[in-house]
Each structure stands twice: as structure tokens, then as C-alpha cells.
Amino acid sequence: MRVRGALAGGFVGTLVLTTALRAASELGLTRMDLPFLLGTALSRDRGRAKAVGYLLHFGFGEAFALAYYGVFRSIDRSGWRLGATLGVLHGTFSATALVNILLPIVHPRMGSLLTGADSTPLIEPPGFLMLNYGRRTPLANLVAHTGYGAIVGGFVSLAR
Amino acid sequence: MRTDGYAPIREYAAIGDGRTVALVARDGAVDWLCLPDLDSPSAFAALLDAQRGGCFTLAPEGRFEAARRYLPETNVLETTFTTAEGVVRVTDAMLLADEMLSPARELARRVEGLAGRARLRWRVEPRFGYGARSARVGRRAGVPVASTGADAIAVCNWGVGEPELTPGAVSGNFEISEGTSALLALSAAHHEPMVLPARAEVERRLDATGRFWRRWAARRGYEGPWRDAVIRSALALKLLVHAPSGAIAAAATTSLPEEIGGERNWDYRFCWIRDSAFTLAALLALGCAPEADAFFWWLLHASQLTRPRLQVLYRLNGGDRARERTLPLGGYRGSRPVRVGNGAARQDQLDIYGDLFEAARLHVQAGGRLDPETGRRLADIAGMICRIWRAPDSGIWEVRSDPRHFTHSKMMCWVALDRALRLAEDGQIPARHAERWRREARAIAAFIESHCWSEARGSYVRCAGAQELDAAVLLGVLLGYGEPGSGRLTATVDAVARELGRGPLLYRYTGEDGLRGGEGAFTCCSFWLVDALARCDRAEEAAALMEQLLPLANDVGLFAEEVDPQTGEFLGNIPQALVHLALINAAVSCAQGSRR
Numbered sequence: 001m002r003v004r005g006a007l008a009g010g011f012v013g014t015l016v017l018t019t020a021l022r023a024a025s026e027l028g029l030t031r032m033d034l035p036f037l038l039g040t041a042l043s044r045d046r047g048r049a050k051a052v053g054y055l056l057h058f059g060f061g062e063a064f065a066l067a068y069y070g071v072f073r074s075i076d077r078s079g080w081r082l083g084a085t086l087g088v089l090h091g092t093f094s095a096t097a098l099v100n101i102l103l104p105i106v107h108p109r110m111g112s113l114l115t116g117a118d119s120t121p122l123i124e125p126p127g128f129l130m131l132n133y134g135r136r137t138p139l140a141n142l143v144a145h146t147g148y149g150a151i152v153g154g155f156v157s158l159a160r
Numbered sequence: 161m162r163t164d165g166y167a168p169i170r171e172y173a174a175i176g177d178g179r180t181v182a183l184v185a186r187d188g189a190v191d192w193l194c195l196p197d198l199d200s201p202s203a204f205a206a207l208l209d210a211q212r213g214g215c216f217t218l219a220p221e222g223r224f225e226a227a228r229r230y231l232p233e234t235n236v237l238e239t240t241f242t243t244a245e246g247v248v249r250v251t252d253a254m255l256l257a258d259e260m261l262s263p264a265r266e267l268a269r270r271v272e273g274l275a276g277r278a279r280l281r282w283r284v285e286p287r288f289g290y291g292a293r294s295a296r297v298g299r300r301a302g303v304p305v306a307s308t309g310a311d312a313i314a315v316c317n318w319g320v321g322e323p324e325l326t327p328g329a330v331s332g333n334f335e336i337s338e339g340t341s342a343l344l345a346l347s348a349a350h351h352e353p354m355v356l357p358a359r360a361e362v363e364r365r366l367d368a369t370g371r372f373w374r375r376w377a378a379r380r381g382y383e384g385p386w387r388d389a390v391i392r393s394a395l396a397l398k399l400l401v402h403a404p405s406g407a408i409a410a411a412a413t414t415s416l417p418e419e420i421g422g423e424r425n426w427d428y429r430f431c432w433i434r435d436s437a438f439t440l441a442a443l444l445a446l447g448c449a450p451e452a453d454a455f456f457w458w459l460l461h462a463s464q465l466t467r468p469r470l471q472v473l474y475r476l477n478g479g480d481r482a483r484e485r486t487l488p489l490g491g492y493r494g495s496r497p498v499r500v501g502n503g504a505a506r507q508d509q510l511d512i513y514g515d516l517f518e519a520a521r522l523h524v525q526a527g528g529r530l531d532p533e534t535g536r537r538l539a540d541i542a543g544m545i546c547r548i549w550r551a552p553d554s555g556i557w558e559v560r561s562d563p564r565h566f567t568h569s570k571m572m573c574w575v576a577l578d579r580a581l582r583l584a585e586d587g588q589i590p591a592r593h594a595e596r597w598r599r600e601a602r603a604i605a606a607f608i609e610s611h612c613w614s615e616a617r618g619s620y621v622r623c624a625g626a627q628e629l630d631a632a633v634l635l636g637v638l639l640g641y642g643e644p645g646s647g648r649l650t651a652t653v654d655a656v657a658r659e660l661g662r663g664p665l666l667y668r669y670t671g672e673d674g675l676r677g678g679e680g681a682f683t684c685c686s687f688w689l690v691d692a693l694a695r696c697d698r699a700e701e702a703a704a705l706m707e708q709l710l711p712l713a714n715d716v717g718l719f720a721e722e723v724d725p726q727t728g729e730f731l732g733n734i735p736q737a738l739v740h741l742a743l744i745n746a747a748v749s750c751a752q753g754s755r756r
Contacts, residue, residue, distance in 0.1 A: 047533075111403060115179075115404040116256045116403055117178025117372070119403060120453075121405075122454050122457045124406070124458060125405070131479070
């Protein structure tokens, strides 16, 4: 179990996760676009925001992979099944708390439960399970994160 | 004066906080409030069922007279009650949160004795879920609370007598004399614990809310004629902006009837793509750049799920579900069904593409730019318009009869391709298919000129081959179909005014629409006529019509969707965004016309 396995898994996993969500968006299943949501925290230029957002997203992908690695180390187990289980937890957490509640609080251009007439955010809040971005968003998000977790778990178990 | 418990629609004023809107009748009753958001189920809906809807009354006992106004350039309502013994002022507002721990939604009602003394009675009787659930009433930390399921309302009170708790309601009565004051504040919570504020905090937020609205109004950069009406319209629109997303609701209510006792009762608590071009134009003309940006971003996001086709309307949070259903409520003065959701969401309406492209053009004209992905999507939509413009549709008025070839829809398809070409020339969208767009725009114009013009009527008609007229064709002038002042457009303006007009008011069309019964004059059409006259260099006629229309607003400057030309009564949902947008744009066109 090596940290470089986690880093490689984080990179590939984020690549797959991003591609899966992008495909879901193009297929009209969801309006969720994580790089866009992250990038607009730093820039209101839509094009630049997406570029910055992809960088941030890969950064967060690596950070979460290291967190997964920490869990694997602490229980001295890894593997794609365990990774997928963590991915389910990760996806659920991101839909219910991380993107739904925490991101609107820190995002300078996103509306939140507290937004009133005295502010004009540019981005609508995701809502519970990110349902504001489409009815199939929770499913797309969960599938993508499960895939991410499985890839990280698989890479960690392979890098022995 | 109420009829069977219902106040005239004209007697309602609106207060709000960017999330929801309460309607306050002239007699002091809050008859409409949805929580936590404008499109959530209601807590007070006496507007739609006087017996079971729930309401919050506050008024002097016995006979009284009421005079109202908004505090200047705010959405804070002031009602002055005069009784035989004294004069009392009630100040109502939905409060904006401050840096303190504030309730999620807060409705404050400050009572001040101005002269003599008066006895007032109040009663808070929420019925959650559109009147379906009466509240369980109890006390938390000594404060009366009405709750059910995930919803709760604390009735915070100071100086309003000892609250009496009865099943489903909290009430009280008190005497107020000159120089004294009292305060009632509803603190609402949804899926979270309630916040119970102190009186000083509520008083401070009430004053701060008034200051916010004055600051916001002072920043509006309109110095043309009829400024008071324009600023009031801007404030009404701001109430309809769903602050978290930037979407603008078409109105604050559902199912206020277009005919008393009739079936034309619709839910307007959605954002219509149709309104987007008017919205952008009005917001930019008033110097509301942040709101214009937020709305355009919302428009781009909301339309992503269904692209390249657009849905006619979207939820305020960007969702695409608007399933229409009826509620077991009595309806305003017996006007049933009471509907929530809107079946028009699933209709085909070709005109909305013209509005989208005009909105994009306005965004670019104001200094915005379209990122490459948005540009590609707009180009895809332009390509789709080339394929579908020959199909019949339900048109801007969302008829429930069979689809037809509506003239206005074809004109808006032409507008869409015209704007697509302009955006392509500016390098904002890919120009690869520009020649096809140009060719199809010419084909649309040829169709309109050969099939939608009637020599007999001397006008463009409602739809191809028909002889009926439609006020929506005025939008051809407003959005630049053909040349303003061209013979056919000028003749159409005259024909619409002549054939559809009743005094300064206009009916929206003649002919059937798949529904029983009739309706009032459609208020926004009259302002479109003002706008069209101004754009046809008939400034004096435009100004004269505007002078006739503005006094038709209610005592606080709001318009509902329709006006009965015979009685002057309001009909339909209130306040309606489209009317206030049309008023602003007409005033701006008149101001620009007078400068030409």
C-alpha cells in the first residue's frame, strides 16, 4: 500500500468522475458541473472559471484520494470494493452537506438558504441532494463518486 | 369591502424579502404567504379559500377607514387606520436578515398610536400545505408557536395583549393610545429550529429593511418621465426575483381568476423564458446590472437540461418539473379549479427562442460576453429553429386548443435567427451555419408576409390564414421584426388599438383558445401599445396613452394581470411581472423617443 498508488488513483479517478458527470450533463441528465461550481468561486468569467475549476477539481480529487489512503492505512485494508464503499459515502456526503450546505456558504457567487433581496448571487444553490440541478443529479453524482472510490481503492491495492 | 370573505384583488399590496411574498389586504389581513419560498406551499391562503386557507388579521375593532402607501421608494407597507376614537399606523414588512442570528423568514407588523386611542384585534391562523393542515398550537419559551411537520411559525409579540391560544390559532386584542407602540413578528422555520428574536432586534431589522429598499431604489438610473411608477414597478419586480437563483417569478400568486367564477386560474410562481428579453431590457435600463447578470446566468443554467429545446417555464430554483394539479380549495370567490404547477411547461411555444436570443444580444450589448460553450449551444438552438419553425405551436398565450401557426411565434423565430446572425457577426457564437440561418430567416419573413397578413383587416392577424387579431403581434414592433414605422406594422398597431381596445385597455386576442368563459383586458398589452407607438415615432400618442394607463394601478402602484374594462376591477395574479416589465420598457421607449 503506497501513497503513490493513491495519487495515481486520485488522478485517474477524478478524470473518470469528471468525464462521467460531463457526459451526464451532455445527455441532459443533470446540470451539475463541479469544475464550474469550483471555478466560479474565483472568477466570474465563465470560460476562465471552468479552466480554474478543472485544476481545483483535480487538486481536490488528489486530496480526497489521500484521505481514502489514510482510511486504508488505518484499517490496513484496501481494494476496489472498499474504495467503492467509501465512494458511496463520499458521494452522499457531497450531495447532502459538502456541495449543498458548505459550498454555498463559502462560495461568493452562489445563493444559499440565507440569501435575501439584499444580495444577487450569480449561481443558484444546489439544494438537497443537488436536486435543483436536475432530478437525476443524485444518481449521476453517486455513480460517479462510486467509480472514483473504486478506482482509488483499486490503485492503492495494486501499488504494493 | 369583502365579498363572501374575499377582498377585491385590487386591494392587495405586496411585501417580500427576495424569497417569498406576502399579500396584505387594505383591511390589514395577510391573506397570502408561502413558506419558505414563493413557490412553496402556503401558510396563509385565505386568498384562495376564505374559510380554510389561513390568514393573519390585524385591524381595529368596529368601523374604520384605511389609507395606505409604501414608505417612499421601499417595499415597506404603511396602513393608517382611522376609527371614531383614534388613528393607528401599522407598518408591515418581510425583514431581511442581518448579522445577528435571524429567523429564516420574518414578517413584522409594527403598530403605532398616532392620535386618541383605538382597540385592535389580531389573529394568526396558519394552515400549512395550501390549507390542508391546521397547526398545532403551543408555547416554546413562553412564545406562542404554530407548527406542523417540518414547518413552524413563532408568534413573537410585544404590547399586543395576552395571546389566547385556541386549536389552530393564536389571537389577542389590545388598546393602543397616542405615542405608544406594539409589535407582532412571525418567525418562520422550515426543516430547522426556530429563532426567537428580541423586540429590539426585530425593530432594528425593520428599520434596516426600509433603509435597504431606499438605497436600492436610489441606485436605479432612470430619470425619464413617470419616474414614480417606474421605480414602483422596479421594486415590485425585485420582490419577484428569487434571490438565491436570480429567476423572476411571473407573479406572486396562483389561481387568481381571469374571470370571477371561471376556470382560467393558473399558477404563475414560475419563471417564463418568454419574459427573459423584457426582463433583461428593463433591468439594464434601470441600472440593475447585478440582477441582469444573475438572471442571464440563471437562464443559461436552467435551459441546460432540456437543450437544445427550451421548456416554456422553469421552477425558480432551476428545476424543470411543474406538474399541474388541482387543490381542494374553494377558489377566489368560487373560482375553481385552484391549480398549482403549470401544464404549459410541456407545451411547444416557438416564440421563446426569440426571447432567448434577444436576451443574449442584450447581455452582449451591455458588455457581457458568451463563453465558447454557451456560443455553441446557442448555435445549436439556431439550427434547431431552422428545422422546427414550420411547425404549429401553442403560442405566447398558451392556448389549450390545437396548435396553430401563430404569427407572433413566427415573428419571434425570425427574431431568433436575426439575433443569431448578429451574435455570429460579433464573434460571440460560431458562424459556420450563418448562411442557413439567413436563408431560413428570409423564408420565415416570406411566410409571415404571405400567410399572416390580411388585406381585409389591414393588419397582421393572429395566425396564418385567420382573420382574428392578436395584441402579441405588437411585439414584432418592440423586438424589431421588419422596420419600425413600416406600412404593415404601423397599420397593425392601429388595427390592434382599434379592434382590441376598450378605452386605454386592450384585450389580448379575438377567437377561441380551448377554454370556457371570457377574461378581462390584458394589462401588459396596453403598455406594449405605448411602447409600439413610441417606437413608431408617435410619441405624443404614446405619452397620452401612458397617462391614461398609470391611474389604473391600485392605491400602492401595483398591477394585476388583467383589468375588467367595465368595472376597473383587477383580475388574475398579482403583482404580475410582465405588466411591470412592460410599464418600465414603455416608459424607457417614450423617454428615448422624446430624446430623438
